[in-house]
Amino acid sequence: MPEENNKNKWEPRIIAFFCNWCTYTAADLAGVSRLKYAPNVKVIRVMCSGRIDPQFILQSLASGADGVLIGGCHPGDCHYSEGNYKMLRRFRLLQRILKSMGIEKERVRLEWISASEGEKVKTVINEMVDTIRELGPLGIPLNILEYNKDLIETKTEENRKEEVEYV
């Protein structure tokens, strides 16, 4: 959470999807080892990185997240044998779509973090927060509000009639 005295200052908001068997356990380990990392990440536990529908990632960004972090088991280590490969393939194609839609590739990051790598959770989160801080806010909901200003501007039938009246 942002500190009390600079409430208005923008802070990166990152949604993380961590797989139950590896990365989430690693985040637990980071916790019990009392490792400190940036508080900008909201972690959502999923059973497998293969469970992460690309819609989750897009929905996070569209709802105002500045970045999405995905953590899964190392290749070959998936609890369900190949869920992480599915995630990897979706990630590769999703990155191309994000690029076409003007979203920097650094905003969505995929990392393999095993249950014993508590230290890596810390490093990755800190790195990602720094990167996003550098990039600035993504602000999709604000962009949409900005676009929607033209709907308010659009004239009503009544005053438009005046405008086209012949002089």
Add this chain to the structure above:
Amino acid sequence: MSEKPKIAFYWCASCGGCEESVVDLAEDILMVADAVDIVFWPVAMDFKKSDVEAMEDGSILATMLNGAIRTSEQVEMARLMRKKSKILIAYGSCAHMGGIPALANEFESTEILKYIYDDAPSVINPEKTRPQMSYRDKSANITLPAFRNIVRTLNQVVDVDYYLPGCPPTPKLLKQAVLTLLSGKLPPKGTVLSPDIALCEECPRKDSKPAELSFTHFKRPHLVIAEDDKCLLAQNIICMGPATRSGCEALCINGNMACSGCFGPTSRVKDQGAKILSSICSNLKATTEVEIDKVLDEIPDPVGTFYRYGLASSLLRKKIPEGI
């Protein structure tokens, strides 16, 4: 003689194909014309906007509005039709999800105008003349609608009651919709008037779809003659069928073309493009980044392929311009 229910048709950013689909009712259009009064239909009948303005609010039973919303005039007309109609139906892919015009959401409006009026190979415009929003000469003050920076679906502008999907909707669906409206037994608001299952369910090639697909490469439809009795995905051709609502009776498949997704997703899916991406990627054989990219690079334009009709209604909606 009791008064017949009133129906109106209107078009916004569209190609005219939806209007054509109304005519495609063929003899059935006589049934429609018998049952209802068409009170506004700019493409076919001579009514003016002022005629609509003079109507009582809510006096039209239903308006079928096709086309996406790009200009201020379209917003204005959508609002007018909404006010005058009991039921507003988003007719066709463009009104439903943005359609082809919404692919322009990959660009800023300034980029589009620059291309059209300066850069296109067929344009000679050394003075860089652009259309002005208003022009005053001796006798009149002439105005043009504003060209907005984003293409919208109809429901992003006004409240929509029902959706008739398709590019264009089939005459069969239109006929069903009109019969439903006349019967008075209306489905819940927001219903897409087409079966809520994936196209694969009604695909004539369903039985040839393997339980497990395993893509090692993709073929682009114009570079290959597809076998006409085998699932197109099984032939390594991208088919949007698994992520697309049924109801079209697999028209394109019957023409040996892959589904391009014009009916939009089923009600369980928010973002059609993300869903087909998910499905296709799950079924790739490759497991290393290099191999994966090699196969996926055979889809040259993922946004144009997966969001061909749905960019305006997708989660991201519009490209984020550089440098803001």
